Amino acid sequence: MYKLVLIRHGESTWNLENRFTGWTDVDLTPTGVSQAMSAGKLLKAEGWDFDIAFTSVLKRAIHTLWYTLDEMDRTWLPVVKDWRLNERHYGGLQGLNKADMAKQYGDEQVLVWRRSYDTPPPALEATDPRSERGDRRYAALSPEQIPLTECLKDTVARVMPFWNEVLAPTIQSGQRVVIAAHGNSIRALVKYLDNIGDNDIVSVNIPNGIPLVYELDANLKPIKSYYLGDAEAAARAAAAVANQGKA
Ligand SMILES: O=C(O)[C@@H](CO)OP(=O)(O)O
Numbered sequence: 270m271y272k273l274v275l276i277r278h279g280e281s282t283w284n285l286e287n288r289f290t291g292w293t294d295v296d297l298t299p300t301g302v303s304q305a306m307s308a309g310k311l312l313k314a315e316g317w318d319f320d321i322a323f324t325s326v327l328k329r330a331i332h333t334l335w336y337t338l339d340e341m342d343r344t345w346l347p348v349v350k351d352w353r354l355n356e357r358h359y360g361g362l363q364g365l366n367k368a369d370m371a372k373q374y375g376d377e378q379v380l381v382w383r384r385s386y387d388t389p390p391p392a393l394e395a396t397d398p399r400s401e402r403g404d405r406r407y408a409a410l411s412p413e414q415i416p417l418t419e420c421l422k423d424t425v426a427r428v429m430p431f432w433n434e435v436l437a438p439t440i441q442s443g444q445r446v447v448i449a450a451h452g453n454s455i456r457a458l459v460k461y462l463d464n465i466g467d468n469d470i471v472s473v474n475i476p477n478g479i480p481l482v483y484e485l486d487a488n489l490k491p492i493k494s495y496y497l498g499d500a501e502a503a504a505r506a507a508a509a510v511a512n513q514g515k516a
Contacts, residue, residue: 321445
């Protein structure tokens, strides 16, 4: 049996301000830092250890990984950063307030933008100063690979090759893997691992900074999955994420 640990980053400044974030590279808040440290303390107290870590190229996930590994005295572990673990791109919504958008367009529309499988938010113009197309960290990608918006289906389409080519072989080589990523890149992985239907994934929300454990069989099919620590607190935190898009 293999074990995989997924951690959504701790609270970010734009989580606190309730703004659509996507590929915008915002910092953790002090609460986010302490959530990441708590994740590390919990993992250490429960005897977890890792051989390699993966994260996105966005600092809220990278720093979450640092603080988690620091609590475990494992900052020396190899860390692979890959854009394919980035948050889902939020297009023209990036920077806008979720509750304000719900007041303007209604809760239903915001739910579609946030959680539907195949309806993307309005796209950014390629010339929009918010576009990441001029960002040096994506220089190895062709401009078309740098999204102007994404629905979850688009995120799945970039996360899955990373799973198949990198994550799955690493896990099956026997290395113990931790991944610090984002609400919607983790939803992409959870959808695949748990074989969740396109309609049912709408109600899946990932809380900040709580390790999500998958126990996997030899073929990487889940045997079970659970949040470490207080399960009710994790459920409350996931429900709070769902409510962020309401007027
Ligand atoms: O804004 C975002 O990028 C994500 C995660 O914070 O938000 P949501 O939960 O609305 O998909």
